Amino acid sequence: MLFNGEWYLDSDGLLRPVIRGEVATGSGSWVQVVFLVDTGADRTVFSACILAALGLPPVPSGDRLSGVGGTADSVTVETQIHLMRVTGEWVVFRGQFPAMTRPESLDMSVLGRNIINLFALVVDRPSDRVCLLGQRHRYTIETV
DSSP states (O other), X not given: OXXXXXXXEOTTSOEEEEEEEEEEOTTSOEEEEEEEEOTTOSSOBBOHHHHHHHTOOOEEEXXXXXXXXXXXXXXXXXXXXXXXXXXXXEEEEEEEEEEESSGGGOSSOEEOHHHHTTSEEEEETTTTEEEEEOTXXXXXXXXX
């Protein structure tokens, strides 16, 4: 199983490793989401902007998520995340995911280790490569 990501040029002029996906809304449609690949994030977290677009009933969680900017309040939403394999097939991740309630708390939704740890992650800037590998896909490190 192989999911290709990319190096995304953010509005601040920096390149960041991302994987594009879709998230199910309350109306049954899908919202496209650019997920920052974050090995330091314990969980996948939606930004407040994506939370608003989903139209899902938030469940107060009482969790305060913390990161570089400090701690922030969050809610939980139950939904599905789709990531597309290189074969064109969607893989579904169902669950309850935290979401930020304030826009300034998180600029971009984050793909965290609750999903990343299911795969081998390659984040290789010199080779312009971002990908998740699983099952029959492997990578090697060679001395050249």
